Amino acid sequence: MARLARSKWLVPGACALIGAAFALAQWRGGNARDGLYALLFMLVLGLALLLGGRNATGRALRGDARDERFRAIDTRAGALTGLVLILTLVLLALTRLARGETLDPYGELLAVAAVAYIAALALLHWRG
């Protein structure tokens, strides 16, 4: 029984990349200052995760010390997050319809969610 061994740099590195992507997008959109704030926020978050691994929970959040229990918790948290997002999209879509507006972009997002869910079911069912 082995833990999932991942580098402690994985999640902090992802934070930096996401921050850089947002900064680049906002710079392209003519909002360089907000892009810089986004980058700084993500760098600080990544640094906090990198340095906050003194306990098992901190290391699990960082991604390098996840045992089976934390992976199960993470999976359930992801499912709950997806459910909340989908319900929020449904609520927003209904609000737009009630106002006589189009479903954009909530219709497309709900379609993506439906396709992703069906594809995940099919894949996981096929893999056993």
Place this chain on the structure above:
Amino acid sequence: MKERRAARGLSQGELAAAVGVSRQTINSIEKGRYVPSLPLALTLARYFQTTVEEMFDGEAG
């Protein structure tokens, strides 16, 4: 499992390190809040030189 661990004078952290999980996982197993997977249950049983049935009989929730 708690009794077996205590009989060996092990802390939760020491047992966790021995079987490759976090201390919180051992704590949750002992309190009946988490049911270990079969591989982990087998690892724990082998560590205590017993069977899964003897380790977890009546503890599964």
